[in-house]
Amino acid sequence: MKGIYHYKYLLVFVLFLSSTFAIGQDVPNISYSGSPKRYEISSIEVVGIQNLDPKMLAKLSGLREGQEIPVPGDEISQAIRKYWDQGLFSDVKIRAKHIEGRKIDLEIYLQERPRLSEMTFTGLKKSEVETVREKVSMMKGSQVTPFLIDKAEKYIKDYFVDKGFYNTEVNIIQKDDPAKANHVLLEINVDKKDKVKVNSLIFEGNEVLTDGKLNKAMKKTNEKGKILNFFRTKKFIAEKYEEDLTAVIDKYNEIGHRDARIVSEEVTRNIEDNTVDVKIKIEEGNKYYFGDISWVGNTIYPSDYLSYKLRIKKGDVFNQKLLGERIMDDEDAVQNEYMDNGYLFSNINPVEISVKGDTIDLEMRVYEGQQASINNVIIRGNTKTHEHVVRREIRTKPGQLFSKSELIRTVRELAQLGHFDPENISPDVQPNQDNGTVDLVYQLEEKANDQIELSGGWGAGMFVGSLGLKFTNFSIRNIFNGEAWRPLPTGDGQTLALRAQTNGKYYQSYSMSFTEPWLGGKKPNSLSLSIYHSIQTGVSSSYYNPSYGYGGYPGYGSSYPGYGGSSDITQHMKITGASVGFGKRLRWPDDWFTLYTEASYQRYDLLDWNYFIMQNGISNNLNFKVVLSRRSIDNPIYTRRGSDFSVGVEFTPPWSMFSDKDWSNQNISDEERYQRIEYHKWTFKGAVFKPIDTAEKLVVMGRMEMGFLGYYNKYLQSPFEKFILGGDGMSGYSMYGSETIGLRGYENSSLTPYNTEGSYDGNIYNKLSLEVRYPLALQPSATVFALGFLEAGNAWSQYEDFNPFELKRSAGVGLRIFLPIFGLMGIDWGYGFDDSPYRQNAGGSQFHFVIGQSF
Structure with missing residues (x-):
């Protein structure tokens, strides 16, 4: 009996030593002294926990009832390590609760790490607190671990470094909450310091590229105090600075200087005004040109055809970036020719085979591989839209050869549906080169529309x-x-x-x-x-x-x-x-x-x-419309690329041709004259979209539209279907027998001519628009973008008066918000530069509200 108690006390002592080390440190190696003795575990009890399942925690130890273990031994120390590895506990002890013969009852004591009661911030603005709180992502009631505290400190520092506060200091103080047991209060003190800005940016050794062009290439490192940098960031961020140095070399490579390098670069800190002076010394090297370009390994397409698709000729300035784009990146790149014909596993590797003076000869080594057919097409994420609605828009069908262009087209078609977030339509290409097949997974995210x-x-x-x-x-x-x-x-x-x-x-x-x-x-x-x-x-x-x-x-x-x-x-x-x-x-x-x-x-x-030529009676309009359109935009809400063109004609039967009446007779009443309206109406609308920055956020849109309302009989000109030009384009006149055309910067309908009877008489118009757009938010819950615009247009009564260069001009800025439940809304401020002959003070400063209009 004395021996049993001896071993029991020895076990408790050894286990106590194995669990007494600092929170957050690695578990130390544990060595034992004395001779171990084997026991069979008869029971395991977990104590000390409040919010976790004791049975699951007991299984986590790796120990089980009926297991025979040596005491002291590695099984106990391994169990302790497993608990510490979870990061959920501030104290771990394993005790022998009872020993009888070869049986041992184990008690596992676990002290949970404290939970968060409240998190407060000092040193931040209210708007910054909300952003930082979201980044820290620690909810009330969650466990507070050293890892999470270190992670929070890093996230806060990184956030403010990106904002230009390069010396931000973060101090997180943890205090016990007196009102709640095992809960803590976190006080996060942030000292942003002052922003570190670039005082001067000096280049040395550059002759081919001017300082201005190099400065432009360095998009994130720009001198303060220069007018040209007014809209550019002037803060100094080391990571962005390193990216800009690479951008400088890429700029040289684009103009043939492939040997260009940064000889030295120096960043000097000015303590007094918290700025830096940057000095960069460049060795530009020689300018190179493309020489002979040969093709090896191509059997599907002849070399002449591949050279034609490459669009790079001997004597062109050597441009590594352009070469990569023409091989792979561009929409009509050479390798896309292979990939559109099923050669998913193809590869084109340009190899420099000789450099003669300033001329580089290339050998394009082509690996064609086998054609890949589509095996499975899987759709995920359509929780609301039925699968057949998605599948009928998919152009990549099982059994067909893989086609990259059809894959891209499918993404566009799914975006056009409007049921899914266009920014999150991500096709996953899963090739299997062993059997020459590919699985395509279209991951979708439903949005309320x-x-x-x-x-x-x-x-x-x-x-x-x-x-x-x-x-x-x-x-x-x-x-x-x-x-x-x-x-x-x-x-x-x-x-x-x-x-x-x-x-x-x-x-x-x-x-x-x-x-x-x-x-x-x-x-x-x-x-x-x-x-x-x-x-x-x-x-x-x-x-x-x-x-x-x-x-x-x-x-x-x-x-x-x-x-x-x-x-x-x-x-x-x-x-x-x-x-x-x-x-x-x-x-x-x-x-x-x-x-x-x-x-x-x-x-x-x-x-x-009395708003039309006809003021009393019944008028009937039976008309037919034909519209031919071509629409290739990538996103119906925030369009980045593509075009949208349409040409249409709307016409009525020429009723007067089937009548023997003399319609020039002024005694015919309006009710009789316009009992059956006749006209032909021609319209053209076109818009082109193109991103103008590498991130494809800044987008330029050009638009042109025009319309003409004609007649079969000059005595039966239609009193309806006129064009009403000017304003926000939302007047709703289309419900009243006319078509409203917006022209921002002018009052509604103020650019529309009227006839001697006092009715609007816009029978022909044209309009030009140019917009630059930038997104502020592209989320399923809301799409927000700002825009600046230039517009010009005019309307005329008679074709003889039509002059496409006599336009009323305007310019302004605007904001668009798309909310799924309300659609597109916005506001524009425009300034009309020209006078209207039909209304005084029609131009000048104007605000316009927009609801539901496309583009």
Whole structure:
């Protein structure tokens, strides 16, 4: 019995030694003295913990009941190491609770690391606290470990170093929380110090490239105090500085100086003003040119064809960057020719075979490999959109040869759906060279894209309210399936839009539209249906004056009671219309083209409505529309590249040709003359997008559009379908028989001519726009970008007066916000530089609000 107690005390002593070392340090090697004795574990009990499962912790030790272990021995010390390795405990002890014969009961004591009660910051602004708190990412109730504290300190320092606070100091103080057991308070003290900026940037040894060009190449290291660097960062960050040194050499390589190198570089700290002086000495070396370029290993394509695709000729300035782009990176690069034909495993390696003076001969060594066919196409992340909606847009089908261009096109098509975050559509190419196949995984991230409009306001002595619902991923086939209403039947990619607007008895408008993008489900042929009805009443004919706009339209003019006009409820304009359209994706000239045809009908009911040539009676408009378009943009919300062109014609039957009436007779009433409207209307719109920086954030957009409204009979010129130019482009005149064209920097409709009867008479227009855009946020929850613009345009009554160079100019800035539930919204400030012959003071400083417009 005495021997048993001897071993028991020895075991407790050894185990105590094995668990008494500082928190956060590595577990020390443990050596034992004395002769070990083997025991069978009869029970294991975990004590001391509060928030963790004792059974799971017991298994974590690696010890189990019935196991025979030596005491003292490595099994106990290994178990202790396992607990320390978890980083969750501040104290670990293993005790022999009871020993009887060869049986031993073990008690494992674990002290959990403290948990976080509160985290406070000093030395930071309120806005900085929120950002830093997010980066630290330590939630209340989480365990506080030395690793997390060190990680938090590093994240905070790195964040402020990126902001130019190069000497930031962070001190994290941990205090026990007196109100909660085993909880601590963290006080994070941040001393940002002052920003370290570049006082001077001096280059030596450069003759080929000027200081200005080298300074421009160093995008993140720029001198303070220079006007040219006003919009560039002037802070000194060592990591960015090293990247800029590489950029300088890359700049030389692009102009043929492949031997250029940094001989020395010196950064001198100025303590008094917390700046640095940077001196860089450069050896430019000689300029080289491309020599002979030969091809080896190519059997699929002849050498002449590959040289043509390379687009680099003998005598061109040697440019390593250009060479890489023409081999692999560009959209029409040489290797893409192979990859579009299934040669996924191909490779082209340029080798310098000789350097003669300033000429470099290259041998392009081609490894073609075998063609790869697509094995599996896997779709992930479509939690809402049905899989068949995604698969019908995928151009890489199982069994086909791999094609890089079709892979890129698929990503664009999925982005165009609008159901997924375009920034996070990431195809994963998983090749299997052993069997010549490839699996493609399209990882998607659903985003909310249904939109709701619910607005109301008080103006002109009355309330104006709007309710609009747009469901862009609707499923009409499940409309009678109760289980599919969550809260609506969705997933089939159809669009259903409902909208109502009213301000009581003066104005009401109702519309509904439905679009099926894949009619029949087998081909990308769309079907569109719409119906609408609007009623407008109560504008006195004594008030109207084209110089001030349409007084009777809600929100435009002042003809409502209390604003100088008089209401007359007997006046009205009622429009009822319906349309059906069919769209088809074409294969020629290429499959970016679509052809859209539409038949529509509008019925105008006018009573003393003096805004058109026709003021009383019923007018009918049966028209047909044909639009040929080519759309290749990469992202419908923040477009970086691609183009969008369309040319269309809308026409009515030439009713007057089937009549023997003399329409030049002035005695024919307007109601008879315009009973059936006739016209032909031609439109062209085009936009091109291109990124202008390496990060592909800064994007330039050029746009051009024009329209012409013609007639079959000069005595039957249409009173409707005119072009209304100027302003925000949101006036809604399309519901009133005209088409509104925005031109920022001018008042709404202020650039539109009017005829002797006092009606707007814009029959031809053209418009040019140039925008530069920069994204502020590209997230599924919100897309925000800023823009600057130049615009010019004009409208004319007669074709004889048309002058495409006589344009009204404007410039300004704006902001766009896309929220999935509300759609695109924005505000522009524009300044119109020219006078309008149709309205005084139409230009100058103007603010415009934008809702729902594309581009």
